[in-house]
Amino acid sequence: MPDIRLPESGPLDVGTALARLPLESPERSAWPLLAERLAARAAKPPPPRWPFALAAAAVLALALVLPLLQQPTESVLPRQPAASGLVQVAPEERLRALMAESARLEYALAAMRDDSAGSAAGLMLDLDFEDRLLALDGALARPDLEAEQRLLLWQQRVNLLRDYTGLQGTRQWLAADGNQLEGDVVAVF
């Protein structure tokens, strides 16, 4: 509880005094648990409420995606579109998969992230990542986005999270050996 003394020295109206009490902060963030719940939900197959043909396509897509979902650092979706004639994934399904992957990567990052002091290069990298993510989220918040643009932005978001997750893994691997991220690795990112 912050020991804040308000400027008044006379009697205070009870409503004013109570409403002026400062906001309190919890000792622990509940976000990691929420992120975990979101990721678990996103990884679940959606309920079967679409027509059979779409459902069949989704099952095929899931068969391709599921093995990758079980490997946290590998990609869920191909960076290039699937070869024509193999599996045509509906845009809504691609978007759903990208959002699921995005949530899963964010959760993985929250679990991996180490905010303790590191190298200056590593810190710059973290800030750059946050800037890029904020810029993408800002673009995604635009109400006039076309479906294709939205898909592209989500793909960029997943790519960014993927790269950064990989880098965080490298950082942890280096830290286990007593090293830190330095210029060469950062330059690659």
Next chain:
Amino acid sequence: MSGVSQPSSFAIDLPDSLVARARRGEASAFEQIYRKFERPVFTLALRLTADREEAQEVLQDTMLKLLDRIGEFRGDSPFWGWLRQIAVNETLMRLRKRGRLPQTEEADEASLEAHETLLPPAAADAAVLARALAALPDATRSVLWLFHAEGYTHEEIANLMGRTPSFSKSQLARGTRRLRQQLGIEQEAVTHA
């Protein structure tokens, strides 16, 4: 809602697009909402329960309910009011489960005189006021906070607590008198020190 001198700390307007993204299940949108409302939810729960650990649990459960129920939010009222309602319900349910809200009506407390709505100068010290508030019975403290800090009416508080408006009025009068008394004692202690 009744008129209040200060707006609720919950009164944070969100862009429709952010709420829409959360409704679609986007984790980043949920995270932004969580960051904005973490402290208001925790503070509300803390003021009602006077227990930090319990407030922590309320924060978690409220946010989990937000994830589960955001599809029910229709947008015909402010998002913050909808979320606050979940937080209040969650907190009062916990107090009820633990038997911390009285099951029977107590004798009506006489209405407050105008001068009795003023607190001694010690109320200007946030730590002192928070301590005095925490020392009140749960129901009394909850009514005081919901009425004054959140702006609920006696009718609304009565509905939330499953009691009558006169119960709410009575608790408000009793709580204000006890606060005045406790803060007066604090004030005397400071004066004589």
